[in-house]
Amino acid sequence: MNTMIKEKKSNQKNVEQEVISAELEENNMKVRVENFNFYYDTTQALKDINLEIKANSVVGIIGPSGCGKSTFLRCFNRMNDTISSIRYEGKIRIDEKNIFDDNLDVVDLRRNVGMVFQKSNPFPKSIFENIAYGLKINGIKDKNFIAQKVEESLKNAALWDEIKDRLHKSAFALSGGQQQRLCIARALAIEPEVLLLDEPASALDPIATAKIEELIHELKKKYTILIVTHNMQQAARVSDYTAFFMLGELIECDETNKIFTNPSKKITEDYVTGRFG
Amino acid sequence: MKKKKMEQFIGFMFLRVCIGLVILALVVILYDIFSKGSGVINWEFLSAMPRKGMTEGGIFPAIVGTFLVTIITALLSIPLGMGCAIYLNEYARKGKVTRLIRMSIRNLSGVPSIVYGLFGVVVFVQLLQLNTSILSAGLTLGLMTLPWTITASEEALKNVPQSYRDGSLALGATKWQSIRTNVLPYSIPGMLTGAILGLSRAAGETAPILFTGAAFYLPFLPKSFSDQFMALPYHLYIMSTQHHAIEKVRPIAYGTALVLIVLIFCMNFVAIIVRYKLRKVKME
Amino acid sequence: MERHLDEELSKLNTNLLKMAALVEEAIHRSIEALKKRDKDLAQKIIDDDQEIDEMEIQIEEEIIDLLALFQPMAGDLRLITTGMHINAELERIADLTVNIAQRVLEVADQPLVMPLVEIPRLANQAKLMVRRAIDAFVNQKEDIAKNVILSDKDSNKLRTVIMKELINDCMVKDGTTAPRAVPLLLVARDLERICDHASSIAEDVIYMIKAKVVKHHRERL
Numbered sequence: 001m002n003t004m005i006k007e008k009k010s011n012q013k014n015v016e017q018e019v020i021s022a023e024l025e026e027n028n029m030k031v032r033v034e035n036f037n038f039y040y041d042t043t044q045a046l047k048d049i050n051l052e053i054k055a056n057s058v059v060g061i062i063g064p065s066g067c068g069k070s071t072f073l074r075c076f077n078r079m080n081d082t083i084s085s086i087r088y089e090g091k092i093r094i095d096e097k098n099i100f101d102d103n104l105d106v107v108d109l110r111r112n113v114g115m116v117f118q119k120s121n122p123f124p125k126s127i128f129e130n131i132a133y134g135l136k137i138n139g140i141k142d143k144n145f146i147a148q149k150v151e152e153s154l155k156n157a158a159l160w161d162e163i164k165d166r167l168h169k170s171a172f173a174l175s176g177g178q179q180q181r182l183c184i185a186r187a188l189a190i191e192p193e194v195l196l197l198d199e200p201a202s203a204l205d206p207i208a209t210a211k212i213e214e215l216i217h218e219l220k221k222k223y224t225i226l227i228v229t230h231n232m233q234q235a236a237r238v239s240d241y242t243a244f245f246m247l248g249e250l251i252e253c254d255e256t257n258k259i260f261t262n263p264s265k266k267i268t269e270d271y272v273t274g275r276f277g
Numbered sequence: 278m279k280k281k282k283m284e285q286f287i288g289f290m291f292l293r294v295c296i297g298l299v300i301l302a303l304v305v306i307l308y309d310i311f312s313k314g315s316g317v318i319n320w321e322f323l324s325a326m327p328r329k330g331m332t333e334g335g336i337f338p339a340i341v342g343t344f345l346v347t348i349i350t351a352l353l354s355i356p357l358g359m360g361c362a363i364y365l366n367e368y369a370r371k372g373k374v375t376r377l378i379r380m381s382i383r384n385l386s387g388v389p390s391i392v393y394g395l396f397g398v399v400v401f402v403q404l405l406q407l408n409t410s411i412l413s414a415g416l417t418l419g420l421m422t423l424p425w426t427i428t429a430s431e432e433a434l435k436n437v438p439q440s441y442r443d444g445s446l447a448l449g450a451t452k453w454q455s456i457r458t459n460v461l462p463y464s465i466p467g468m469l470t471g472a473i474l475g476l477s478r479a480a481g482e483t484a485p486i487l488f489t490g491a492a493f494y495l496p497f498l499p500k501s502f503s504d505q506f507m508a509l510p511y512h513l514y515i516m517s518t519q520h521h522a523i524e525k526v527r528p529i530a531y532g533t534a535l536v537l538i539v540l541i542f543c544m545n546f547v548a549i550i551v552r553y554k555l556r557k558v559k560m561e
Numbered sequence: 562m563e564r565h566l567d568e569e570l571s572k573l574n575t576n577l578l579k580m581a582a583l584v585e586e587a588i589h590r591s592i593e594a595l596k597k598r599d600k601d602l603a604q605k606i607i608d609d610d611q612e613i614d615e616m617e618i619q620i621e622e623e624i625i626d627l628l629a630l631f632q633p634m635a636g637d638l639r640l641i642t643t644g645m646h647i648n649a650e651l652e653r654i655a656d657l658t659v660n661i662a663q664r665v666l667e668v669a670d671q672p673l674v675m676p677l678v679e680i681p682r683l684a685n686q687a688k689l690m691v692r693r694a695i696d697a698f699v700n701q702k703e704d705i706a707k708n709v710i711l712s713d714k715d716s717n718k719l720r721t722v723i724m725k726e727l728i729n730d731c732m733v734k735d736g737t738t739a740p741r742a743v744p745l746l747l748v749a750r751d752l753e754r755i756c757d758h759a760s761s762i763a764e765d766v767i768y769m770i771k772a773k774v775v776k777h778h779r780e781r782l
Contacts, residue, residue: 121440
């Protein structure tokens, strides 16, 4: 935050520098959403969304229920494809490649874009097998490699120390918060670059929530993260940028401190101050 | 307040009477069969051929015949039923066509078994030239059990949380990988239970095998699946309605009924054990 | 558990310390300028104040972000609001050193009305109180904060001594010294105000540590 302010100031001082850093930003964009529309049957769920996401940043997506934020998130790994009668328009580019291209394999896309769901969904297998699952279905057979990857993923998800003695016990024996971190570890094991979190802490108690939030703060060093959350305060705490959605439209997307201290649109202000409706 | 309590009392009494009547009927049937049938049960009855126009001897060929025909039924209805269920529940687009197919399957289970028997005669015995045989009868029974197996398997698949599928798809699994590794392992217990219950129903059917392979009286065992056979339910039917000395063979009829009931109970019991065991694995 | 907020809080601490160092330096230089009647140094103090002003704005923005983004509670909340208060107090102290520097510019070309003995002592006292108040904040030391508040009396006394001296020994005896004596009088008043601000910081530090309001209630100390 501090550095952001400094950046802004130095940019104001030096126009040349601003041009350079703008160019840098240009190259650093991990995800670009261009004129994106989404329809369920005849209802339009997302309307002309344009958004750019920097690599290694956390984007919080907030908005009232039914504003399309979860639908939007599920577009990035095309999980909506499982529903029939949906239609896309426009582009979502990840590393400049449009994910709706005909020659793009959805399976490859999902390997690159991990997802963690609202309700933790460990498979009814052991902790170890849960993490190894993604590796195995992707054709990895080397047992040593799998074991090493499982350990690494659990460490990255800040779960290793808590469960290293019971790797082969059922994942269902873990607490809710641990299960959710297991799901994050499972997503990390296949080395995605983008991580989608769909209200990952909505079913957790405050301590487990705090742990997940700290984890997100650590994870952004390696991944680009999109997080949908009902909880505005959570978006404020964890995200670098916040996007506010309403009725399928992206109302405003800006640096998180800007959204929560001085949003540009009145409707955003009404929402973040709880004056909505 | 008093009126309310009175209403409740009457309601509960009515429900108690209902359940009491059902249990009473069951007990009467079981008692009748056990008391009259257990007298003839001995090793010879179970292992010997029938003799002297079925007035003496055992029911061994009928036991073997029922067993063999059930195997054919299982071989047809379990794989086909599971396959259909997987297709309907996992692959088919939800729409009018799928709904129509599902409705037809439900309706098929209401078709009287004698109609299946007729169908078996036309298709298996005559059209496919399988003659009256274990194969024809087994296939007919298999067709009859299919709706049952499909419905039970679909229920089992529906019981697997959607989140297992989403979870594996999101990890880059193909649809088939997701079903094979993350749906089937957890739905097989339910599918098997349904299938076994279906089989136990088939094992007790008379009408479908009446024209397709069951024989009146064969004092020897079938040599292959294309031979005719004796079956417990059909044997029972003969002994209690068609025999020239009905009164004389009544104990044998009761003994057959008892064996048939025990056999079906055993199969249901196996189904319960399978479900219990596999469910426990799932829970862990 | 390690918290992301802790990182941000330690950043805030560091920035406040930097600002406090600048302010202390400004107090020190203002008295040096007076002692040496150094117009350049005085001008430099006035110019450098802009840096402190900028810093105040930056820290304030930082604190507003912390409040908006982290929704701090209990101890965190007291720490952040105390930081906000300290930030404002430090900036006012810096403004007072600018006042002193302006007085220096007025008297620099004239001889002193009296030797500077008590004023540097008061200046030292002010510097020390500011340093200690910040020390109490950073290290969360209640007793240091208490001492700062208690030593405010001494600074009042010292200022009264200086004023009496200037009025009785100079202005009453010789009215023409007034133009040279009044700036010194104002310097003494400014220094004493610096002590008041330091004491106010200390009060807030006690609130931060003990959640106890000692402002306007010295008996609660």
